[in-house]
Amino acid sequence: MSSTEDMISAMHDGLAEVSKEAGTKIPVPEAYLKATKHHLKDVQEYLDLYKKSLESPDTFWTEMSKEMLSWHQLWTGKTFEHNFDVRKGKVYSEWFKGGKLNACYNALDRHVENGHGSQIAFYCEGNDLSDDHRTVTYAEMLDQVKRLASALKKRGVRKGDVVAIYLPNIPELPISMLACARIGAIHNVVFGGFSAEALAGRILDAQCRVIITCDGVMRGNKVIELKALADAAEELVYERGDGHLVDRQIVFKRLGEDKCPVGMKPKRDEWWHEVLARADPECPVEWMDAEDPLFVLYTSGSTGKPKGLVHTTAGYILYAAVTHKYAFNYHENDVFFCTADCGWITGHSYVVYGPLLNRATSVIFEGVPTYPDASRLWQICEKYKVNQMYTAPTLIRSLMRAGDKYVSKVPRDSLRVLGTVGEPINPEAWNWFFNVGGDKRCPVVDTWWQTETGGHMIIPPPVKDFQMKPGAASFPFFGIEPVVLNEKGEELSKPCEGFLCIKRSWPGIHRTVLNDHERMEQVYFSTFKGYYMSGDGCRVDEDGYYWLTGRVDDVINVSGHRIGTAEVESSLVSHPYVAEAAVVPMPHDIKGQGIYAYVTLRDGFEPSEELRKELRQTVRVEIGAIATPDVIHWAPALPKTRSGKIMRRILRKIAEKGTQVSSEELGDISTLAEPQVVAQLIELYGK
Ligand code: WT7
Secondary structure, eight states, X not given: OOOHHHHHHHHHHHHHHHHHHTTOOEEOOHHHHHHSOOSSSSHHHHHHHHHHHHHOHHHHHHHHHHHHOOOSBOOOSOSEEEEOOGGGSOOEEEESTTOEEOHHIIIIIHHIIIIITTSEEEEEEOSSTTSOOOEEEHHHHHHHHHHHHHHHHHTTOOTTOEEEEEOOSSTHHHHHHHHHHHHTOEEEEOOTTBXXXXXXXXXXXHTOOEEEEESOEEETTEEEOHHHHHHHHHHHHXXXXXXXOOOEEEEEOSSOTTTOOOOOOTTTEEEHHHHHHHSOSOOOOOOEEXXXXXXXXXXXXXXXXXXXXXXXXXHHHHHHHHHHHHHTTOOTTOEEEEOSOTTSHHHIIIIIIHHHHTTOEEEEEOSOTTSSOTTHHHHHHHHHTOSEEEEOHHHHHHHHHHOTHHHHTSOOTTOOEEEEOSSOOOHHHHHHIIIIXXXXXXXXXXXXXXXXXXXXXXXXXXXXXXXXXXXXXXXXXXXXXXXXXXXXOOBOOSSEEEEEEEOSOOTTSOOEETTOHHHHHHHHHSSSTTSEEEEEEEEEOTTOOEEEEEESSSEEEETTEEEEHHHHHHHHHTSTTEEEEXXXXXXXXXXXXXXXXXXXXXXXXXXXXXXXXXXXXXXXXXXXXXXXXXXXXXXXXXXXXXXXXXXXXXXXXXHHHGGGOOHHHHOOOTTBSSTHHHHHHHHTTTO
């Protein structure tokens, strides 16, 4: 974690944007209020429920959990218990402990048992417009899930084992996740855009023996050979893993031999369709404890390797379902569309669990939202009559840049709610999304949350009498008690700005870091004792609205995806010519933040364009395309304090302002071991 000084300077970077716009208020549109039913009468009812959720959390969450979930057996002890204070012992959260249920049963079986088997669970939209566009009903989902689950069992997967899933955004991905959940195995989904190296790291850390993948996938015009990448990852695992072996690989045929020929390794590799055809179509549900792990999902931090965040069964699914229902005002028969890939938490909670638990019909989209052109997303909305669309600011900005004509030529009458997530949405993008995308008819729900939180934490409730403020995530969700702390850890009252922390447990919080509970306590609970530290800065205005100002640690948010600076740095340093590297965020028009890398070469090596390319390629191969540095800045040396700590504050300013950076912006540089380094770096900007 960065020093408090660094954290404060990072926080202030984000405040300018917020202050500019804080005045505007836009009421939730009348047309939307008339167009649909509402779970909540008005903003007062939202606030009343919120109050109840904090004053009587036991009653509130007990009622919610009985209404939203089917329990095999209710818990008998306390509804929840937690400790957020490291001084009082181990940090933990337990919700509904002792209760028994199954996530897959809740997502599929009960709907089929209740006669909804023929309802469409997913409209599957492929990459190409000419692709076959499948639909999958709840009954079909359940059939596939049961077959895969019994096949996994037959291949030795037991309750508590971790299964790696490396698939594109096709229904086989949720099917694989739910098959794991059905038999009590823990799913570990690795985003299909990650490299073999990244996959290997996650397989090893979680000790996965089984992996589910596919031959390949089209991304725009390119074939991505997932099976080949998975094979390479397995080689790496074998080399490093002290005898650990992936001995089973189930391969879905997505592209076929013509487009993507693959080699199948005898004994290890099997085709999905053959496995499922032979599998026992029946597979009983494993009744899990509420606190049994449901999945692990890796995410980057400011230091070290990605952390495997562990989410447990009841709390997570309840929270995903409740947030999905209220944040999007989701109703039966609505068509929901979250554009995220299931490889991220947004896909876990709002493509898979939230919608399926609420028996929604949703769209799962395999492709790129700007392919073949910038009207694709709107065309999908029109084609399936989507009512709620949930996407990311980076995408909104790229559609905005392409021009209004791509939107206006497509009718979008079915749309009622627009959602965003991933990074603070700049007011310009917000206004465009609201005015052009939603024709001023749809509230924009800017949801702030994290992989760690399981579901939405701060939202603008789409209810009557609520005044939206473009760029403000707005109000805490039910059960969430946010606080803003100053650097001394004191709670501030509104209006204020500081570190966004959460004061008490909620059902969706992750329970631990896989194999490293201490790291979890260290990262989230050690800076401010007694609070969950989000790593984000925020401002609360006079009206009590929360405005997120961005990360205060060394995490870079690229297109709404978290990239750890340490990971990129260690990848750069793995190149034999590189002596040292420091990576900081830079402003980026479309991606929100880009990756800016300062690189110091070893004696005897000279900068060149070729080396730049090589370094970018190194990161791409080791982590994935998404982590590739946008800029490589040759640095004769890095600005360090006398104790050897890199002053990232200065590096961030130069990355942002280049040769225009003023001495006020650079701040005090007298504490540097070699202050002249700063002038040298500015001199080399852009070279
Ligand atoms: C970080 C979490 C949660 C799913 C997507 C990313 C930033 C996310 C917002 C928002 C401002 C946001 C934060 C957060 N973030 N949503 N609406 N407004 N910032 O998940 O990879 O866990 O990243 O994304 O900085 O800490 P993630």
